[in-house]
Amino acid sequence: MKRRAKKPPVGVVCDTGRRRKNNEDSWLIHEPQDMTTLKTKGRLYVVADGMGGAAAGEVASCLAVQTVKERYFSRQDEAPLESLKQAILSADKTIRQQSHSVPGQSGMGTTITAVSVVGDTAYVAHVGDSRAYVIRHEQIICLTRDQTVVADLVRQGKIGIKEAESHPHRHMLTQSVGGGARPPEVYVLSYPLEPGDFLVLCTDGLYNVVSDKEIKEAVALNQDLQRAAEMLVHLANKRGGPDNITAVAVKIQDPVGAEGGLIRKGIGTAALLIILVAIVAIAYYLVVPR
Template sequence: MTTELWTIGDFARESGLTPTALRLYDDLGLLRPVEVDASSGYRRYAPEQLAQARLVATLRLVGMPLARIEEVLGASPAAAARLVRAYWLQVERDTASRRDIVSALVDQLESEEPPMTTSTDTLRAEIGTSHRTGSRAAQQDALIARPGLVAVADGFGERADLASAVLAAFASGGLDDAVAVVASDIAASLPDAPRSGTTLTAVTVTGTTASVTHVGDGRVWLVRGREVRQVTHDHTVVAGLLESGQLTVDEARSHPHRNLLNRALVPGDAPDELEVGLEPGDRLVLTTDGIHTVVEDLPALLVSPAPAQRIADEVAKAVAAAGEPDNHTIVVVDLS
């Protein structure tokens, strides 16, 4: 009996990968199609290759080098398990060694920091927002949009109001109060199994300085003229591998685990804190992942000279046109 082969499109849908990722795996020699049409070049795959495709995607996700992936694919299941275990043990040892180097470097840099001077000039802010539930049953995003403080949070788990509670605490008492809300929620859960969590991305504007507090996969964007810069770094497994060049942009965009957070707002894990100098004419934009993981041409929308509220509305329309699979929130701040 001959097994019916799947087109690359059918195989992509079944495996949760994209045709581009599958073509990449073919080029790298990690997953060859069973058949390639001599005239059209169309690739066809067998259903029994699904497990291998998913294994390749997972090994790419943990950052395993190509040569080691080839070894795992050629080994028996028991031998493959030993190879993966050995690789990860080395990663842990390498990380421990680098930790000491980083600690010494941070101490050195902090000792060289000159006294900070801040401007007393106050920039005027025009703010636009959009805050929609999308295809979710409940709204777990939250936002603050007021002069001097803008913030977004993206909650997950059982408690639908956790993100809004965290932002309210942050606005009234700062980061410690926000963390205390999460700590209280964790204490009410089973040990080591919190039922809810949230990200936090906040910008406090003082004079001409934006102070950013960030943990999770919300984003802060700075638009200056026609240039759009992502100020924050996503705290996801996929984002780290993308930055290091271990995943391609297409793999990162389509990976089955692309939304897997490796940091959220929890006691004992300090968020990223940074400062950005501002100029009249700048635009600050905050988005939850329901925006930037859906709208591929987001920078093109953000550089429009339209007013802040119109920008927020146009971005929300683009998310809706893409099916708005998640809660989505955007805050646009035009400074003058």
């Protein structure tokens, strides 16, 4: 009998911070109830950091996460990475159309980082400077690339990391969803996962004041991921909370396999059959007289 995969442990906090009046961050976690959809499209995790006058940033980020969810799950036969990319481009089109037609929302936009976990793979699509990390054992690995003026300067070797931390243009985006005249360049990546890994998605209100090492330790050393997310946001606020703060933490368990069962690391079905055949052959050789 096929078993329904257990929902992975998660923790989420979305906080206004200490210096902002409005919270323009949005987040989404979605697990399909249909097993076929769960197998082909997986679980979806999204964070977005909106920008724009008045409440426009909040509108942009909310539109983005909802559009990505709807578009991503609408096409069962489309590969996850392509689905994520097209979902973000659909969100960009939706936001730009609304910004042109609704007074007070002109020029609104958002960052977005979306991760779908399908089987034992994380599929990542990203625009802007929100981030996705994988924590494995003693390592924390950033899966995304900040699309900012300063990040480009660092990659080009024109400035160092220390200089980037205090650069006056460190928050200036080179790509955004809905904020430009042209569709954004969506950064995509697939990454193999192992049971016991952690995924962390966050906006810059967290990582600008909390180090990667602190993120790793709070998540990996805490049995309660909700408590871990709360600790990280509390730490960001303790350091001034200069921006909205969103943290999503997920623990990867045994991923759903292609046949609806569970993929487990170690001996697979084919390897087990080979071992059984070998045992039978050895037994036959030892028992049958020569």
